Amino acid sequence: MEIFIKQKIKKVKKGDHSAFEDVVTFYQNKVYQICYRMLGNAHEAEDIAQEAFIRAYTNIHSYDENRKFSTWLYRIATNLSIDRIRKKKPDYFLDAEVKGTEGLTMYSQISADEDLPEDEVESLELQEYIHQEILKLPAKYRSVIVLRYIDELSLQEISDILDIPVGTVKTRVHRGREALRKKLRHV
Template identity: 40%
Template sequence: MPEHKQLAVSPLPLPVPDDVLVRRVQAGNTEAFEELVRRYERKVYNITYRLMGNEQDASEALQDAFMRAFRFIGKFQFKSSFFTWLYRIATNVSLSKLRKREKVQTVSLDQPVNEAGDLPFEIPDIKYGPEKLMKQRELRAALQKAVEELPEDYRSVVVLRDLEGLSNEEVSKVMHLSVAAVKSRLHRGRLVLREKLVSYL
């Protein structure tokens, strides 16, 4: 009869804390940096995608963010957590690219205004079945579009707080803003989103 001891499952090893990995990278261990990339690549991609609005730009911002993190990690002084530092780099890289993109995309004053684009979508009030699924898809698309159209100051805060689920305090650290400023920008951003998404809410 087998002993019960043989059935005991050894506990999984605890993940190495970010700070430890950062110190290893600072000491020259590049494998530790690869572990940090694996740990945060999806999160950072989400931020860059939400801010940039398309895969190609998000991909470029993602690469730039990690390259900068690698180049400057030697100067990281542990005054914040690694992820807030990394998110800040990703946010700044994305916003910088957005500014450049907006400069390139000049719009003629004579170009007719697409009125439909400024109006909320008309969605039938159907609660069940395939229509509900379709409505959810439309809502997601409308939400992403509305977020992309937010002014820059509001967009970063809404993405980090409402879509990525950071706390007000974490957003304040990422953005180098006071918590009060985060709350203010968040509320203003939400009001703009509400106007654009009114038919869904």
Template identity: 55%
Template sequence: MNFVEARLAKLARNGDRNAFAELVELYKDKIFHLAYRMLNNKQEAEDAVQETFLRVYTNLHRYDENQKFSTWIFRIGTNLCIDKLRRRKNTYSLDAEMPDGEGNDYYAMLPSHEDTPEKQVIVSETQEQIREAIETLPEKYKSVVVLRYLHDMSLQEIGDVLQMPVTTVKTRVHRGREYLRKRLEQEVHVTI
């Protein structure tokens, strides 16, 4: 358990606004990346960050100091994103956010190796296919895949965040990976 985070949470619970501001600073980018990866929409991700910190602030009295603060805040953020996904499940918009190359997506954080323009195009197309495949994952697989592969969480940490047994997490990671593999194989066959 991170002692600094536990101390900040305790101070924030007792009304220390500076301590809460430090917690926000520590987690705002992490929660944004989680939300953006799950929702694939910058505005919704920003809203999810604000809602997450609002819930954290109003529920600090419920935080159990025996658990990691990161697990608690990721659980709140993940649950908010899952709720948003459920609400928008069958609603599509012609004005939906398109990748605009602003560097706000998770692929932009990958290290650059200055490949040839042709290779850059191929890599870009592949990344777009992966992003689209992740977007089509059923929500029960999407959250575990995002936490596992894009946030590099262990199966135990994911179980803690989503409040489910590690065996369930393991199964969902496996099924999510299989879903992505099949989806990407279909993509390859369609484009050839």
């Protein structure tokens, strides 16, 4: 499949508009999925996923063919998603380290059970509930969790996509997983 995509990308670089259609068809669900899990609603997800493909197309000449195309594409998609989250609401407050503590964020100060009233939880489908819990993660943990468990990417690939060291990816996966554990253990 990599070879198939590589050939298509070469054609796109040469100005073949229609070759890009196959690329979009091939990656649309993956990219849409990342955006959906990051942003939480279908409308925005579609918007950002489209934007990601358009950016990929217009910047195709900056894509290095020796690297995986999917990594490059997912990177555009996650960056756009993170930008959108930042503009939307100030949930990065949770990321801010609490003074006097090492590595402790506001996030860890929130106790798990006060997020949703019990009856509301029950009215939600389990899947929707999990989806919401993922959405409540701060963007930097959300992105690694989405890439790790929904797109099933390796730590190395996530590190390439987000342009952060593998060690940082590990730490974030670790914290994200702990946060989800707290949220989901009562379900």
